[in-house]
Amino acid sequence: MGGSMGNRSGVPARRLVLVSTNYAPERAGIGPYAAQLAEHWAARDDLDVHVLAGMPHYPAWRTDPAYRGSWRVTEDRAGVRVHRRRHTVPARQSALRRALYEASILGHGLLAPPRTGGAPDIVVAQLPSLAGGVLAARMARAARAPFIPVVQDLMGAAAAQSGIRGGDRAAALAASVERRVLASATLVGVIHESFVERVTALGVPRSRVRTVPNWSHIAGPTRPRAETRARLGWAEDETVVLHSGNMGLKQGLEVLVETARLETTLRVVLMGDGNQRRQLAALAASLPNATLMPPAPEAEFPDVLAAADVLAVTQRASVLDMSVPSKLTSYFAAGRPVIASVAEGGGTAEELRRAGAALLVPPEDPRALADGVRALAADPAHATALGETGRAYATERLGSAAGLARLTALLDEALDEAPTRPTAARRNASGPRGARV
Template sequence: MPESEHRMPFEGRRLLVVSTNYAPELTGPGPYAAQLAEHWARSGAETHVLTGMPHYPSWRTEAPYRGVWRADEERSGVQVHRRRHYVPPRQGVLRRGVFEASVLAHGLTAPPAQRPDAVIAQMPGLASGVIGARLARRHRVPYIPVVRNLTGVAAARSGIREAGRAAALAARVERYALGAATLVGVIHESLVPRVTAHGVDPGRIRLVPNWSRTQAPSADRAATRARLGWRDDVPVVLHSGTMGRKQGLEVLVDAARLAPDIRVVLMGDGDQRDALLARAPGLPNLDFLPPAGADEFTDILAAADVLVVTQCASVRGTGVPSKLTSYFVSGRPVVASVADGGGAAQEVQRSGAGLLVAPEDPAAVLAAVRKLFEEPAAADRLGAHGPLYVARHLSREAGLARFDALLGEVFDEAGESHRR
């Protein structure tokens, strides 16, 4: 749908998006919040964002924002209100709790002054959901949480000793945040049972999938491989994105140790990066690359032979990694080392762009990689399904139109309630 066709419904509206993460962060939920807010700003809405200081995925506050308590800035037509919060250098239940509490405290005590017509909040984190619910209640306006994952699920499966109590507390907070919603958006149908378990009526849930945020690769593949030092006769297996606990990237470190003839590349950052480095001292076939810039990101993905998404065996039904949309755009086959039946597995199966293997099994990952490298025609056929799937189901236009429909439905319902 052309942008001009859905500008008018929100002309003159004032919208508030609450998201702990926002641009200039390049991975995770931040880029989606930014593209959505910028879209609504282009559509004529006065769009405000209440967010934190850029820190993800490195979990280090970016240099320009260190020591800053509050910052109000304009980015691409959006009024961005940043509030300082604690950034834990290492993840753990207590540190994560302090992080969420600091986001919540500063967000509620210093929100934007303007009264919005609707509040949209990204979950996780917990603080964003509570802030969104409280501000919407304060102003008596519609509230829409968008569930990308649930913190209670992640805490319960983190392997941390205190996770049980943390999960119970997170579940109570999530129930509050979701229970206050006018409508609830979820990025994948695998999240619906988790949301309904918090007491949300299934009839109040709307599907708003992630869209592809990246452009198709444009550089010469051979030239990119040569620039990166990747030989044509050595399979290159690449994982891009956050290096955290739930990714379970130890499986790729162990795969590199088992297969010196395969190059494994971990591109990104996260709180587990140092632990992964410590697990792999002296492995010549394991590379750690910093996050790639937008101008070369998909070119690097397309230069690899196989792209890998990994999750711990216990991670099931917790949404879809945002990296998958970029993987599909690149045109390379995907090996998904994830729990069967989860959102990531469903999306890879639906796209037809990759193979599923058991999680936390380096031998299974290696077998799939060798199969694809030894059968290049089959690998190319799988890879070709990715861009087609994106074009049919995951385009930015389609994704933003779903959010427009969700917001329009909320405003229509609010109008009917007012008339009654």
């Protein structure tokens, strides 16, 4: 890890704080991106990188056993100093439970800021965490440092379309908080062009928005498909439809269970965890061709994806947000065709059309989903072409080197635009600022 005492060039390192509720060892969602980004920046000789994170809990929405009972944890991971704070973890989603989740993150972050050795020179936040955004904005304002929120999703839009009780009121409150957080930003990163309009509608000038797409953070498969299928108990002559990732309300995974009910020749596999897992397991209990499995170990994950015949992404019909599921980068890297049961005008459909790797069908329509899978199974040449097109898209557009370079350019631009200030090391040398941000 870089240090504020200096580096090989003799220039004091600048202190960077990344606020991301989700972080490694989480293997799904935002966590892997936050970790790879922080580790990439920590490898630079001129940065001293700290992360303020929650306790690992996603996508199971249960605190990782290794962290249970801990209020505060400070650990070094791959050159990054990670400061974790305990928070509530709602097993079921509602507007009130989500509010308590965010409030506990905010409260503990304010009560016990990370000990970073001095004030930050730049602060970055991963949204949609409202609490994380507020904490990061406060840190940056107190230190008169540049602030960059990276928008992976917007909580206001997500709450409005979540279907959870009290979602409308939660959406209005979330949008108000997001407006304040984004207004204080030096620059705003968005992971997809479809977010630009939403962000500018919240008052951010277009000139301050930069598109910084996510990247494929997993390696390609390494084992023969037949070997992995045999290990998983998938017969060579059956068509396997696999969904990987969060099992939440937004995904509307009931459509896949109903697809299995309609087409008994298909094997439908739901791999992952989330607050709807128990309900989905009950729905699938009487279906021998619908199974739930836990998230695959990191080393096996690419092989499991590649062993499926079709990879599924689903969303409820009411979901027309501009977010793009993080699973898509992994799906593309696996080289398998994607079937998408999503709204025609959303960000997911737009990204899949751009990649040319998917068959799109109407959301919450099990018959359309079943017919689409059967069409892909009946035309293996077309299915193979879709998978290869997705893999090529991931290689050319979603490589980790390019993705990390875009975010690093965003970081450097914000630092270059910031008023000239002494670095953290020089400020510390000139007088006490206090150990806490």
